[in-house]
Amino acid sequence: MTNDRTRNNTTDYDPMLDLTATGERIDINLLNTAAQRKLQPSRRFNLNMILKILLVFNCVLLAIALLVHANPQWAAATTPASDTPTDVAVNPLPAELTDINSLTFFVDPSHSVPTDYIPADLETPYVSSTGEVIQVRAAVAEDLKAMINAANEAGAPLILTAGYVSFDTQEDYFSDRVAMVGEAEALKVTPKPGFSEHQTGLAVDFSDKDDGTATTTAFAESAAGKWLKEHAHEYGFIMRYPEGKEEITSYSYQPWHYRYVGKDVANAMYAVDPNLTFEEYFNTNK
Numbered sequence: 001m002t003n004d005r006t007r008n009n010t011t012d013y014d015p016m017l018d019l020t021a022t023g024e025r026i027d028i029n030l031l032n033t034a035a036q037r038k039l040q041p042s043r044r045f046n047l048n049m050i051l052k053i054l055l056v057f058n059c060v061l062l063a064i065a066l067l068v069h070a071n072p073q074w075a076a077a078t079t080p081a082s083d084t085p086t087d088v089a090v091n092p093l094p095a096e097l098t099d100i101n102s103l104t105f106f107v108d109p110s111h112s113v114p115t116d117y118i119p120a121d122l123e124t125p126y127v128s129s130t131g132e133v134i135q136v137r138a139a140v141a142e143d144l145k146a147m148i149n150a151a152n153e154a155g156a157p158l159i160l161t162a163g164y165v166s167f168d169t170q171e172d173y174f175s176d177r178v179a180m181v182g183e184a185e186a187l188k189v190t191p192k193p194g195f196s197e198h199q200t201g202l203a204v205d206f207s208d209k210d211d212g213t214a215t216t217t218a219f220a221e222s223a224a225g226k227w228l229k230e231h232a233h234e235y236g237f238i239m240r241y242p243e244g245k246e247e248i249t250s251y252s253y254q255p256w257h258y259r260y261v262g263k264d265v266a267n268a269m270y271a272v273d274p275n276l277t278f279e280e281y282f283n284t285n286k
């Protein structure tokens with residue numbers, strides 16, 4: 001379109017003058033010449049006016065087209081982005097992270113577990129534990145047992161202290177913690193009810209002691225803590241809240257808290273970096 005305009009300017013070509021001078025030739029692709037020959041002068045005048053209006057209209061359209069072309073944001077601003085709901089467009093997590101039955105279901109302070117969710121396949125792995133009944137999802141049980149047995153055989157006795165935690169129990173934990181240390185401090189370790197991945201049946205806590213004392217970060221220096229850090233991925237587990245990744249995970253360092261994600265994912269993550277977080281591997285903060 002720009003070339004046409006240049007040519008018109010440089011040759012003084014004007015189809016309106018052309019029409020007046022010859023009464024016949026119209027070169028704007030709007031009329032054919034044979035039809036024009038049959039018109040009377042008065043009708044030709046009317047036609048002349050129509051042509052002028054059309055030409056002005058075309059010029060306006062051309063100007064708008066050129067302006068929009070030079071300012072594509074105008075078109076974007078007036079065109080609906082898509083039919084996709086806004087929340088999906090802003091946070092397009094893949095199904096493997098949003099399906100509650102997936103081994104890589106994603107839980108963080110912004111992504112909760114449905115309040116009434118109870119895994120349908122909970123089982124008790126019957127391993128060394130502090131609780132009377134500690135349950136995990138069936139998909140986790142075999143690898144969990146194998147891991148604990150391997151740690152014991154390696155001289156790093158591993159004690160299971162927690163598995164599945166119901167929504168109601170989370171409420172009790174959280175209110176107890178808040179009463180003890182205040183909400184801000186509690187949130188560094190204890191999720192709000194509904195935001196604990198223990199409710200998925202895929203998270204477990206460990207200790208190196210079976211006397212019921214609270215696990216602390218000192219666990220990382222125990223034989224069990226060191227063995228886990230080095231071998232958990234071989235059994236499909238990842239340390240969910242590593243040291244130095246607090247900004248990414250939203251939780252303080254918890255060397256006792258492991259999350260089952262399956263062997264393929266755990267091995268792939270470990271191959272990238274033994275300290276890689278779930279958030280980094282799945283790019284959940286994009």
Ligand SMILES: [Zn+2]
Nearest residue numbers: 203204205257
């Ligand atoms: Zn935990």
